[in-house]
Amino acid sequence: MPAVTPQPADRFDFPLDPARYGPYVYGVSGPAKVDTRYGVQNPGLGDDGKCFVDVSGHKVPFRLLYHAGEDWFLLDARRQVTGDAKGHPVRAIGNGLVIGKQDIGSQGKIVVIEHLLMDGSHVWSAYWHVDDVPVAVGSIVYRGDAIGVVADQGGNSHVHWEIRTWFDGTNLYPPTTAGGRGTCNGRVPALGYTWDDIPARAVPGYWGYLDPAKFIRSMNNDK
Ligand SMILES: [Zn+2]
Numbered sequence: 501m502p503a504v505t506p507q508p509a510d511r512f513d514f515p516l517d518p519a520r521y522g523p524y525v526y527g528v529s530g531p532a533k534v535d536t537r538y539g540v541q542n543p544g545l546g547d548d549g550k551c552f553v554d555v556s557g558h559k560v561p562f563r564l565l566y567h568a569g570e571d572w573f574l575l576d577a578r579r580q581v582t583g584d585a586k587g588h589p590v591r592a593i594g595n596g597l598v599i600g601k602q603d604i605g606s607q608g609k610i611v612v613i614e615h616l617l618m619d620g621s622h623v624w625s626a627y628w629h630v631d632d633v634p635v636a637v638g639s640i641v642y643r644g645d646a647i648g649v650v651a652d653q654g655g656n657s658h659v660h661w662e663i664r665t666w667f668d669g670t671n672l673y674p675p676t677t678a679g680g681r682g683t684c685n686g687r688v689p690a691l692g693y694t695w696d697d698i699p700a701r702a703v704p705g706y707w708g709y710l711d712p713a714k715f716i717r718s719m720n721n722d723k
Contacts, residue, residue: 506640509594509615512716513643515627515661516590516650521572522579524658529573530581536571536658538711539704552695565693568704569626569662570712586652590659592641593625593716600626601637608651609633613641617719623710628660628692629653660692663715665708 514521523529523536526544533544542563549559574585592613600612608629615623630648635641650657694709696702 506597506616507595507642508618509596509643510618511643512594512719513591514716515593515659516572516588520574521585522575523570524573524581525579528579529575536567538567538570540567541565551693555697560695565695566703568692568694568709569660571658571660573658584655584657585650586657588650589646590627590630590648590650592643592645592647594643596641598635598637598639598641601633607653609648611647624664626662626664629658661712662692663710663712665710
């Protein structure tokens with residue numbers, strides 16, 4: 501356990517400047533048939549199985565999965581993808597404690613921060629595809645602190661970020677909370693998506709994920 505207590509998160513900012521970064525939206529951001537906003541399914545992602553199996557043990561097509569967070573890219577004024585976000589600083593969205601850090605190889609690293617809210621409850625923010633992470637598990641961070649840079653994934657360089665209302669303190673994706681039957685090699689279960697055979701249980705809200713952009717805006721307006 502850490503010896504210091506993190507400051508409550510009294511205000512939140514985006515991990516990247518929302519004027520310059522944001523989700524890729526098909527028809528607006530470029531030609532790829534994907535939408536990287538929270539909660540959406542992407543027919544353009546095809547039939548390959550990704551991380552989830554159905555009741556019969558068959559892999560669930562990627563196009564059926566629901567996005568549990570948002571993928572933010574570098575955008576121009578018309579919200580079209582422009583250039584490459586690699587190397588750009590990624591910032592803690594609020595005061596908190598670094599509680600998770602995981603290397604996912606060529607896709608960079610995942611950082612998880614626990615935030616104590618003013619009402620005494622907690623939420624967790626997770627940032628995927630980050631490199632050069634200067635903070636360790638147990639580090640206190642403050643809103644706006646750099647927690648790394650956008651990892652180099654070529655033209656696909658982006659940060660997937662999530663807000664969740666759960667974290668068991670040990671596993672990034674405990675089997676009972678990962679979003680149904682997610683396994684993904686047993687290494688990084690769920691990979692930022694949710695799914696279940698029962699439609700009402702398939703969506704990220706069921707598994708305790710919040711719409712991250714909406715969360716930040718509502719927290720700041722509620723003050
Ligand atoms: Zn994502």
